[in-house]
Amino acid sequence: MNILLKTLCGFAYVTMAVSVPGKAQAEPQASHVEACMPCHGEDGIAPASDVPNLAGQNERYLFNQMMAFKSGKRPHKEMRYMARYLSKSDIEALAAYYAALPPR
């Protein structure tokens, strides 16, 4: 019983650490993260000062901006192109991934 309780608590802890409240959060596809890297850095810290760091940025902000790039609401030729074939759940996964990375 004690072991079961510990296992359940451990599971709850891990689930809380990686998920958005109320829903399961998938890892982003490796190819999607790789597509971000040249401009936003391997670890979400951009090598150029005119490109934003993504590491530790707020998750909902990242999600909203990617959706806005995809729709063209936030105009940005390259980012619109990058977001074009990403689904809403792909973007959710990317936003959660970068929000969870440690900031500079």
Next chain:
Amino acid sequence: MNILLKTLCGFAYVTMAVSVPGKAQAEPQASHVEACMPCHGEDGIAPASDVPNLAGQNERYLFNQMMAFKSGKRPHKEMRYMARYLSKSDIEALAAYYAALPPR
């Protein structure tokens, strides 16, 4: 002579720490920083997840985005309003200020 050298080195260090290479960087006006606070936090860490953290963000990116809000190139009603009466040098000072704050 030794004291003079130390003083000069100390001055150079402080100057390097707060300035953009090649030009003097003014502190932002307190009223300008106060205007950012309600949404972006006292320390550049936004209290809401749909608002970006500014602390530690890349300086040129912050400058470019504020100029884009001001011109309407990046559409955002509230941010356009906020940037409306800020000069280029006001925006330079704000960008340098938030870029230098420690990220979360």
